[in-house]
Amino acid sequence: MKIIVDAMGGDHAPEAPVAASVKAADELNVDIVLVGKTDAIEKELSRRPYNKDRISIAPADDVISNHEEPAKAVRSKKNASVVVAANMLKNGEGDAMLSMGNTGALLASGLLIVGRIKGVLRPALATLLPSAKGPKMLIDAGANTNCKVENLVQFAVMGSIYMKNVLSTKNPTVGLISNGEEEGKGDELTKAAYPKLKDAPINFIGNIEGRDVMEGTADVMTCDGFVGNVILKTVEGMGHVVSDKVKGIFTKGLFTKLGALFVMKGLNDFKQTMDYREYGGAPLLGTKKPVIKGHGSSDAKAVFSAIVQAKKFVETNVIDDIEKNINGMEEEING
Amino acid sequence: MKIIVDAMGGDHAPEAPVAASVKAADELNVDIVLVGKTDAIEKELSRRPYNKDRISIAPADDVISNHEEPAKAVRSKKNASVVVAANMLKNGEGDAMLSMGNTGALLASGLLIVGRIKGVLRPALATLLPSAKGPKMLIDAGANTNCKVENLVQFAVMGSIYMKNVLSTKNPTVGLISNGEEEGKGDELTKAAYPKLKDAPINFIGNIEGRDVMEGTADVMTCDGFVGNVILKTVEGMGHVVSDKVKGIFTKGLFTKLGALFVMKGLNDFKQTMDYREYGGAPLLGTKKPVIKGHGSSDAKAVFSAIVQAKKFVETNVIDDIEKNINGMEEEING
Numbered sequence: 001m002k003i004i005v006d007a008m009g010g011d012h013a014p015e016a017p018v019a020a021s022v023k024a025a026d027e028l029n030v031d032i033v034l035v036g037k038t039d040a041i042e043k044e045l046s047r048r049p050y051n052k053d054r055i056s057i058a059p060a061d062d063v064i065s066n067h068e069e070p071a072k073a074v075r076s077k078k079n080a081s082v083v084v085a086a087n088m089l090k091n092g093e094g095d096a097m098l099s100m101g102n103t104g105a106l107l108a109s110g111l112l113i114v115g116r117i118k119g120v121l122r123p124a125l126a127t128l129l130p131s132a133k134g135p136k137m138l139i140d141a142g143a144n145t146n147c148k149v150e151n152l153v154q155f156a157v158m159g160s161i162y163m164k165n166v167l168s169t170k171n172p173t174v175g176l177i178s179n180g181e182e183e184g185k186g187d188e189l190t191k192a193a194y195p196k197l198k199d200a201p202i203n204f205i206g207n208i209e210g211r212d213v214m215e216g217t218a219d220v221m222t223c224d225g226f227v228g229n230v231i232l233k234t235v236e237g238m239g240h241v242v243s244d245k246v247k248g249i250f251t252k253g254l255f256t257k258l259g260a261l262f263v264m265k266g267l268n269d270f271k272q273t274m275d276y277r278e279y280g281g282a283p284l285l286g287t288k289k290p291v292i293k294g295h296g297s298s299d300a301k302a303v304f305s306a307i308v309q310a311k312k313f314v315e316t317n318v319i320d321d322i323e324k325n326i327n328g329m330e331e332e333i334n335g
Numbered sequence: 336m337k338i339i340v341d342a343m344g345g346d347h348a349p350e351a352p353v354a355a356s357v358k359a360a361d362e363l364n365v366d367i368v369l370v371g372k373t374d375a376i377e378k379e380l381s382r383r384p385y386n387k388d389r390i391s392i393a394p395a396d397d398v399i400s401n402h403e404e405p406a407k408a409v410r411s412k413k414n415a416s417v418v419v420a421a422n423m424l425k426n427g428e429g430d431a432m433l434s435m436g437n438t439g440a441l442l443a444s445g446l447l448i449v450g451r452i453k454g455v456l457r458p459a460l461a462t463l464l465p466s467a468k469g470p471k472m473l474i475d476a477g478a479n480t481n482c483k484v485e486n487l488v489q490f491a492v493m494g495s496i497y498m499k500n501v502l503s504t505k506n507p508t509v510g511l512i513s514n515g516e517e518e519g520k521g522d523e524l525t526k527a528a529y530p531k532l533k534d535a536p537i538n539f540i541g542n543i544e545g546r547d548v549m550e551g552t553a554d555v556m557t558c559d560g561f562v563g564n565v566i567l568k569t570v571e572g573m574g575h576v577v578s579d580k581v582k583g584i585f586t587k588g589l590f591t592k593l594g595a596l597f598v599m600k601g602l603n604d605f606k607q608t609m610d611y612r613e614y615g616g617a618p619l620l621g622t623k624k625p626v627i628k629g630h631g632s633s634d635a636k637a638v639f640s641a642i643v644q645a646k647k648f649v650e651t652n653v654i655d656d657i658e659k660n661i662n663g664m665e666e667e668i669n670g
Contacts, residue, residue: 132579146522177565179480179560179564179565186480186561190561209568210564210565210568211569211571213569213572214569214572224522225514226513226521226522227561229515230514230545230562230566233546234549234566235569235573236546237545237547237548237549238570240546241466241549242577
């Protein structure tokens with residue numbers, strides 16, 4: 001298996017993608033092709049021993065920054081690392097791709113270059129969020145705004161397959177993000193989606209609320225990408241503020257510093273539960289080949305988790321299962 | 336000034352509303368009328384010394400529970416405490432009303448009985464959320480779904496007046512909750528609202544994201560009530576999960592219990608920052624008289640904060656200012 005890694009994307013590129021790729025080549029029985037500026041990648045590789053049989057470089061001299069208009073940049077910058085990576089994936093020069101760079105550019109590359117699975121109306125970004133009951137999936141976490149009922153249903157189906165195959169969740173539960181638990185609650189979109197989700201081949205448990213996100217009430221949480229993006233960033237932002245506050249408590253004086261020593265292990269366990277780096281990246285579900293978005297602030301550990309995830313994504317045939325299920329639903333609806 | 340308190344609403348009724356009212360009558364120079372079942376209220380009052388000149392009872396034998404359909408219950412249960420309270424407010428038998436009960440029933444009572452300020456299209460629930468920079472306002476936090484551009488603009492105007500008058504925030508900043516900071520980001524509603532907010536008589540700072548909620552980037556955050564409700568409950572849910580985890584860390588063993596002693600003060604400061612009880616209730620903005628929703632789980636301290644807030648709401652002429660501003664905007668638009 002060969003994973004295509006965008007070596008230029010993210011806050012810690014190329015160091016983090018290269019270091020994680022070297023470790024993955026050693027430990028995961030995968031080949032890696034690093035896409036980006038040859039000089040920069042070679043310089044990073046030269047800093048550590050690495051498996052030359054498993055790691056190769058695909059040159060790409062351009063980079064799409066976080067401030068560029070994604071679809072436009074993908075169309076015009078043919079030699080940007082993310083564009084080159086997507087074309088390689090499309091042409092079968094790798095089995096999955098991973099980028100920590102501009103989210104919009106990765107989504108556009110997935111949509112415009114890799115292409116949609118037949119029957120999938122809109123691919124969706126599926127993020128794993130920490131919860132009191134382990135990682136749960138939020139889909140769509142920001143790829144699509146102004147969704148229609150059919151989109152939310154497809155998100156739920158694709159998310160369920162991913163949780164079942166990649167995270168080994170048995171019969172994953174699906175909740176519809178709404179502003180109340182009762183069936184009658186919601187806005188126009190969610191009220192219309194409720195009965196369709198009830199009829200879909202998923203384990204639908206009804207509406208869930210914002211409080212259910214961290215409580216982990218549902219394995220898969222389906223919503224419009226506008227709402228999903230707001231939830232994801234609210235949780236991330238709150239995580240930062242809470243961490244800062246807790247850190248502040250422990251660095252205030254000698255006594256509290258001593259206190260910190262006593263509770264260090266517990267705090268580290270807690271930090272680990274809430275740490276996105278443990279959960280790998282966010283898969284884009286609905287494209288013809290596996291595309292994964294790593295967090296922009298990923299360090300080498302986080303990139304490695306995302307490579308582990310990319311490998312499982314390929315091995316567990318998520319894409320075949322999505323295709324079968326989506327087309328099965330269409331046949332059911334059409335006769 | 337006389338505050339009308341629904342003595343039957345909330346998880347700790349009638350104990351919490353009665354205890355808080357007794358304290359308020361003693362300390363805040365306000366009269367209180369407690370609305371609800373006379374026996375239950377008298378029993379609570381008999382447990383403590385109270386100022387008989389300032390505290391009276393208005394009998395109401397019915398209660399609307401959290402499981403009833405709000406608008407229907409408000410229309411049919413003429414003798415429910417929240418309905419009696421709203422009618423008293425409408426008839427000038429008090430200057431503001433407060434309820435910790437069924438949110439929908441309070442909103443319906445505000446809308447159907449107290450009535451809208453002339454020019455206000457939809458009253459909105461305005462919640463104060465803790466942030467790294469102190470309490471900030473989320474409006475609409477759940478009263479309205481499927482909002483239109485004009486609603487978001489009015490929410491921003493009303494929220495700004497409240498922050499300025501009641502929280503003494505100078506020239507409050509307004510952010511539009513969206514899925515990206517750039518002007519072009521958003522769903523259909525927020526993209527259309529952006530230029531209108533720019534033109535409104537407010538200190539508009541553009542789009543804000545989920546991460547800005549806890550960072551406190553804007554004093555007023557305007558959004559559709561579906562999105563606001565999801566944000567509010569996500570923050571509340573995360574607060575619970577984090578508190579439980581942190582508490583768990585400190586009760587695991589002797590060493591960590593000792594650690595807890597050292598950091599207790601810091602933890603208490605932190606808890607206080609995140610404590611909704613410090614911030615009073617959520618005002619319903621846009622009704623002809625001040626209506627305040629207290630949190631359902633309010634204890635006496637939280638109810639007292641909400642009474643403090645109700646008093647300021649009246650004293651600072653929020654409603655007159657909303658009426659002037661909304662009508663001023665209409666005149667500007669209409670010529």
